Amino acid sequence: MTYRAALNDIRFALNAIVGAGRLAETERYADATPELVDQIVEEAGRFTTEVLAPLNTVGDRQGSHLKDGKVVTPDGWADAYRQFWEGGWNGVAAPAAHGGMGLPILLQMAVSEMMTSANMAFGLCPLLTQGAIHALEAHGTDEQKERYLGKLVTGEWTGTMNLTEPQAGSDVGALTTKAEPAGDGTYKITGTKIYITYGDHEMAENIIHLVLARLPDAPLGTRGISLFLVPKYLLNEDGTPGTRNALRPLSLEKKLGIHASPTCVMSYEGATGFLVGEENQGMKAMFTMMNDARLGVGTQGVGIMERAFQQALAYAQERKQGKPVGKQHAQKEMVPIIEHADVRRTLLHMKALTMAARGLCYDTALHADLSMAAATEEERAAAKARVELLTPVAKSWSTDKGVEVASLGIQVHGGMGFIEETGAAQHLRDARIAPIYEGTNGIQALDLVARKLPMQMGGVVRAYLEEVVETADALRATNAPHLVTIADRLKTATEQLGRATMWIGQKLASGEIEDALAGATPYQSAFGTVAGGFYLAKGVLAAHKAGDESPTAQTALQLARFYAEQELPHTEGYCAAAMSGADLVGVTAEQLAS
């Protein structure tokens, strides 16, 4: 049940796989030297392991509750949150101008991954605060930044995202919460929002809600949505929390997992709000929050995989059953189950997926950094396009695999995996939300296919696939044992993905949109599968070039081999499904109900 931050693997992903060292060569991140990055990773490892991990089980069992109109978090939560923000963990990538450390988003993702591994329900709270920081930074007025950003950056105050309403989930444009001008420049916000993560709690002095609502006579759909800042406590002149605003948590959802994270139904009852950005431009601001949050959720997938893997590995070393093959009768003593090939295969499977998804999420974060820090406009634009392409894949593939790996973790435990006391089942229950929130993985697939593939006439995806092929070619050119096999498998899979990408591109170009969308989900799986193989290959190539023969590098080679032989061959199956067209799914509800 214990968790120890996977420092070596995280360092390998940062350095060998995504080349974090590049960031320190930019002006913006000149302070982010490898030494500083390493030190922060190590300290985050200590904090998450020692402070957050021990609260994971109690959080699951106690959960958060509504009492006298207030949310009560589990024992130890408030104290841990104080240690979190006092330790400066909330501001790793926040702007220095507002009190943050101004370090790369990549580093923040590594910290965020460890927080999820240690305690996913806890780590959600800062994830939402990050979104609020980014939205205000990008779209807030100077006065709003002045009054709110500092406290959000330290984490003394927390933030929320209020999109969903009962009738408006994936279809955000259907929301009906009203914002009426109060005549003094503020607005009266009225409506009910659901699924508001950490919508209320007492761990922070104030909560800054960012709320999507409609002005009177706003256009229909997403073009008539505006964003408002609605604090739990309105600020006094001196910036301290003052009068309680007219908003409250109505109820908490009883959920499959992340029990400690209060998922609130929030009622805004003429609450005072402040417009963020321009009228009817709320979706743009919301996407600023959401895109960050999507990468954050992808990283949750990585974090929960790491936790499930560690627990399964520990169990497999401890639990004794059976005898080695061929010695069933000769040997008296049972062996730890890790000595059975099928159990090792399962563990390798779990770890290979974890490292692959880590590479994908970290590379997306690195490009988010480069989109601000790279030397030339051209490089920044290319990095931004890369982030846009990879975000839906990082979110969906990492979280789908998060569920798969957590389920495999249960399986390694046998019967004990089904008993709640063991803790293995909690990881599956927790992991299951990630493919749903911040845009279901189906929505991500539509985004990938309909919005991201067409970017620059397909140039963005083409550039990415070319990089994958270049890596495969470079790996092949080493002529080193195993590396050649990895290279060949990667190249084959990339060619398959390339064909499916072309097929979809042609469908989109010829207006056969339904054909393109019908296979969006398997296409996304194919893309994630290849991307995962790409990052494992990159790590192996970098280690080979550097002559790195450390245990971590050797294990990384084994993971890449395993992935190349057991995961990459599935690319073709996904691609075939991606290209099967709309006719195949042309059934009615009546036919399905037959």
Next chain:
Amino acid sequence: MTYRAALNDIRFALNAIVGAGRLAETERYADATPELVDQIVEEAGRFTTEVLAPLNTVGDRQGSHLKDGKVVTPDGWADAYRQFWEGGWNGVAAPAAHGGMGLPILLQMAVSEMMTSANMAFGLCPLLTQGAIHALEAHGTDEQKERYLGKLVTGEWTGTMNLTEPQAGSDVGALTTKAEPAGDGTYKITGTKIYITYGDHEMAENIIHLVLARLPDAPLGTRGISLFLVPKYLLNEDGTPGTRNALRPLSLEKKLGIHASPTCVMSYEGATGFLVGEENQGMKAMFTMMNDARLGVGTQGVGIMERAFQQALAYAQERKQGKPVGKQHAQKEMVPIIEHADVRRTLLHMKALTMAARGLCYDTALHADLSMAAATEEERAAAKARVELLTPVAKSWSTDKGVEVASLGIQVHGGMGFIEETGAAQHLRDARIAPIYEGTNGIQALDLVARKLPMQMGGVVRAYLEEVVETADALRATNAPHLVTIADRLKTATEQLGRATMWIGQKLASGEIEDALAGATPYQSAFGTVAGGFYLAKGVLAAHKAGDESPTAQTALQLARFYAEQELPHTEGYCAAAMSGADLVGVTAEQLAS
């Protein structure tokens, strides 16, 4: 949340896919006319829909509890159980000589599937009783049959299987429960057993425990295990329950799912037991129970898929979000989400897997019937071999897919899927046990590869694959639209599976056992994938030949097409993994922990 027995689909599987009509042509099952079978299916549909389904949610929420040393089942449970056995549902396939209906196991599986769909936790109790009936029928003395079988067949008494001990799970041979001769022909049983499903309850007058234990000086391992019948209440002379035996439930496990099914730690404290079968031959008797139970668990996979599918379909018709592609701005009204291609794809995926697994489990059951009822010794032997080959696949593939489909069902619900109130999450929690109990799916894979493939020098698996190819060829020969594509995909996948089967056969023959076992799990997935496609194809072919153009047949064609284009292409990926060998998984715990 409601369930309606999928009568049309079940009939299609019975008739078109597996050809249940053949059974009525045998002497043993001459009474099982299509009319009678249909009538029983319909009545079972009514019983499960009306009596069991409404208790599924209350069972999950209340669970079973231990109170004053007794297990208390949820509200309504005892009454439903009485209706169950009074309705004769327990004895469908039980021998007429002991009060059963003597009908095919196939029919019992169809009933069992509906019971799981309606209420998986409830249906588990009879599943275990079936195992006890079969073990006693095959290995009990005439007196044991006389005294116990009748009440087990009616279901007035229930049965349990007691294998597992804390140190003896998959490695049954490690068990230490003692059986000491009492001098009067009975034995004193002492030990602790865990994971005893319905180990105690008050729904029946007596519980017949079948317990594995060791006689003094028994050989080590599985060769020193004997089977004992240990009733909760010892019988009076007249056969009525009398003195309480020295056994009791110590505690109940708190589990991820199937909350209503009491999973007991049982303590045997010098309890009086009766030897079943010969000394030290307990494993043989246990396998009689277990093989039946394995097929029963596979069928649970089918049942839970059907339930999850129905719930997702209902939600997709009811929930409105978004606009049709290309009409986002032109149309004001949101549409039911089933109108989005990705949602339809997900539902088809769920239903295609359900029907495929249904075909696999039903065909295994049909051959279990034929192994007793076929006209010639040769046919009976061939059917028995087929059952042995298919049982691990039916168990593992159907339950793996059960978890996958239940998870997809959550995804269709979006955020509502994660809220317990909706009920979608319960199906995933319930489904997750099935890949674990009655032999983990990893154990099934070892059984398939190491025991079943070598049967008759590979002749059993070869005969099966030849039948699949024949079906593909016959489908191709129709030259009908869609059928040709299904045929081609099926044939390609079967050839891939054939190559992997050869590869494993060669490894086993040359003593490279670890190589064969390292890929056992992906091989099993490949086998299940092809088998699923085979059964869908068989259904389509039969419907085509019969000129069946009913809505059910048309939907079955759509399912087969979907499966052929989206599932069968994964066979190659699984086969590649199956043939990757032991070297790929040659890592140590230290390397994995790096």
